[in-house]
Amino acid sequence: MIFLSIGPNYTWAQAWRHMWTRGNKADASKLQSLLTKKYDAQKALLFSQGRGALAEAVRLATGGEGKVAVTSMTCFVVIEAIRTAGCEPLYVDVDRHTLQFNADNLRRAIKSEDVRAVIVQNMLGIPVEIDEIMKVAHEHDMAVIEDLAHAVGGQYADGREIGTVGDYTMLSFGRDKMIDTINGGALVIRTTDVKNVVQPPLEEVPTIQQLRDRIYPLFACSVRGLFASGLGKCIHWFAYKTKIAVRSADDGTHPERTLPYWQAKLAHEQLKTIDKKVTMRLKNQDIYQKELTDFSVAASSNGVRWPLLVENRSEVLAKLKQAGVYAEDVWYEVPVSPARLYKTVHFPEETCPVAVQTTKHILNLPTHQLVGAEDITKICAIIKKEAKIWK
């Protein structure tokens, strides 16, 4: 069986190690130093989640007022982070080929609004046209926040590393990300022009949450291993019902919480070796790209997942499932994901029609360590047989 998510960054051995890893203050300092050096920054702060780091970035970038331009294919927690900082989102429609906004869309969306910052997401590791976007940001006196939740280890077209260009860089170490410690995040401050006093997160993550983070990889390995027998599904249902596991978007935003030392140690190890992971994923991405050219969008620079656009998504997902490939966890199936919370954000569908359509047709395929060339070839055969090109 092949899963797009459910702990793909964890084998049993990695999950076991994650469970018992210990860390100390020096590990947190090492991670901060590496971030500061890698992203050529003034300072790096460690947070319990990426959304906390993003909320602090928005607060520093805007002074806690006005609007923040954000892509219209994003995650619910991004919008929550903007609101936690005291701002409102200004959604910018996407380009269907790159799955994110370009400079023209951004310029059109701003009009005469009080937009104080722009979040650049580099969707699925696909690099944005950063120079053009920086130009618009300068024209409108907006700070640029690079959100690396999808894009750690990726590059812009000119070879600059993603995260080394804007005023603030935010990283997520959440589940399924390139750096995955189940929860975690960082804010890298690359500017001296901050509009608020920096508030380093000082509170500890509650013990219950740390326990959940500790056991999640073992839980995920069990679910995957027992899925075929039906027991995996039951364990999955039971864990969420009893809150042994919690859905990521339900966790709230806690900019006051810092990253536990043991997770800092694991994040440091993963960030140091990120190039190896990128190389592995790009190799897998290459197979998809060669086999499924007609379905592909712009190429990702880190291969976090392989996105494609199809006419008949639910049919294709059902056929994949019949063949033992579970790929329902799409980034993103609605403009502000997950679908169960979409209505609550009051997304302005009329101003972002391309995003509304594109999110109905996008699929993601796995590139992670648990899939090999043979699996990918099998997936490609199903797509070729069952999928219709979205025109």
Ligand SMILES: Cc1ncc(COP(=O)(O)O)c(C=O)c1O
């Ligand atoms: C694009 C994007 N930015 C930021 C975040 C926030 O990351 P975290 O889950 O670590 O809070 C997410 C979460 O998945 C995301 O998808």
